[in-house]
Amino acid sequence: VDRMFLHQRMPGGAVFKISVVYDTAFWRADGLCGQSAAPGSPATLTIDACTDTGVPGIMCVITEGSAARRLGRLDAAERRAVVIGELVERFGAKAASPVSYHEQNWAVERYSGGGMISHAPPGVLTEFGHALRTPCGRIHWAGTESSAIMCGWIDGAVRSGERAAAEVMAADSVVAA
Ligand SMILES: Cc1cc2nc3c(=O)[nH]c(=O)nc-3n(C[C@H](O)[C@H](O)[C@H](O)COP(=O)(O)OP(=O)(O)OC[C@H]3O[C@@H](n4cnc5c(N)ncnc54)[C@H](O)[C@@H]3O)c2cc1C
Known part of the structure; x- marks a missing residue:
């Protein structure tokens, strides 16, 4: 019992996983590891998700809990704008120009119904x-x-x-x- x-x-919770792709991992050149945490923000966690070469530069954004649910209510363009805005605030103007942006809202995945942990x-x-x-x-x-x-x-x-x-x-x- x-x-x-x-x-x-x-239960699993609300989670967005987002990969923001740049030509290079510019944050490394700035002496930053890429890891950051800002509870409640539209980009709760960031993690450097590149290989050793840093080419391409991939910044993984994980947004969790109520922040993820708020993010899910935005349309795709607004969501991209607020997430990239967070990256600019933390990593500077170079973060404003990704070459591509990929997101997954695990809470709406039919067979997952939520994310990790x-x-x-x-x-x-x-x-x-x-x-x-x-x-x-x-x-x-x-x-x-x-x-x-x-x-x-x-x-x-x-x-x-x-x-x-x-x-x-x-x-x-x-x-x-
Ligand atoms: C959206 C998301 C993103 C994640 N991102 C990361 C990450 O970046 N880094 C990281 O380290 N971890 C990440 N994780 C977490 C990681 O994937 C999990 O912690 C890990 O896979 C859990 O492994 P597990 O063996 O405990 O369970 P699972 O991988 O869930 O394995 C359980 C297995 O049991 C099977 N099963 C269930 N019920 C039955 C049954 N009755 N009979 C037979 N089989 C059954 C399921 O089909 C499944 O294959 C993420 C998870 C999610 C959902």
């Missing part, structure tokens, strides 16, 4: 958090939300898979013994 209720109470509203972890990693009989739980490190990200998913596999192998060896 606790595991089932935990599942029911940890399931969140636990108040009381959920207190009441049901103990069920995150506890096996239910022979069922062992992997999944990024069960990871103590990088919960919600690929890194956490891989760690949780390794932990669950180790649990299963240990349980198996107990049976074999």
Whole structure:
């Protein structure tokens, strides 16, 4: 029951992922790493998403929660303008002229219905958090939300898979013994 209720109470949230593409990663030349966070802004997070060469320059923008829902109400041209405006404010005038702009609103994706990092509203972890990693009989739980490190990200998913596999192998060896 606790595991089932935990599942029911940890939904995905509203997330936009946006890639703004430039000829080069001009921010690197300015001595900036490209990472920024501004909670509640139309560009909540920015992350340098280029390869080592910095060509092309790709700035990944992740906008989450209520800011993502507000962004979703704008039309495409307005959205692009406010997001690029945020980048200009943080990284200067060169950010105003991307060569292309790609966006994905995960909240309206038919099979996803929301984006990464399931969140636990108040009381959920207190009441049901103990069920995150506890096996239910022979069922062992992997999944990024069960990871103590990088919960919600690929890194956490891989760690949780390794932990669950180790649990299963240990349980198996107990049976074999
Ligand atoms: C929009 C979005 C953007 C993201 N961006 C990033 C990013 O930039 N960097 C990053 O590190 N992480 C990112 N993530 C997070 C990352 O993708 C997840 O943390 C990771 O994929 C979770 O892995 P998982 O194995 O826990 O679960 P999942 O990848 O969700 O795997 C669960 C699998 O179980 C299957 N399944 C479900 N129910 C059943 C069933 N009853 N029977 C059989 N199979 C079933 C599903 O089909 C799915 O294949 C993003 C996620 C989203 C949604």
